[in-house]
Amino acid sequence: MDQSIVMDVAQRAISLAVMISAPILGLGLLVGLLVSIIQATTQIQEATLSFIPKLITILLTLIIFGPWMGNMITEFTINLYENIHTYIR
Template identity: 60%
Template sequence: MNQGDIITLAQDAIKTVLMISAPMLIFSLVVGLIVSIIQAVTQIQEATLAFVPKIIAVLLSLVIFGPWILQVITEFTTNLITNVSLYIR
């Protein structure tokens, strides 16, 4: 296994992590922005007010995108296990 193979494997792993975390991060970002705008308009500066909707948004995104996330992780793991003979030589 040469350096190119290791870099490709690391790139695939990072790409997979970014793909599976993106839906939850985007949902949390959008909900946080909406809550921040509401807090700025109403002048309610309570930190816990932004925390609970973000948790709910992340859980909702997990429910919505869970099957897709599981599929991406399964494909990556299957590819990794299938090519393990190439990695150990």
């Protein structure tokens, strides 16, 4: 197997991982920032206060984007298995 093939597959896998994790991380970051702003303005400094809104947001994000994420991973895996004969020489 050629090194360029390995690098291409690894690059596509990393790109897919970033694309799939972006909605979860982005919305979690946004909710965490909003809760932090609310905590700063009300001077409520409870560390566990931001946990529940972020947990709910991530759960809802997984429910909404879950099918899309699953399809992307499935397409990548099917493409990898279909083209495995071109990788091995």
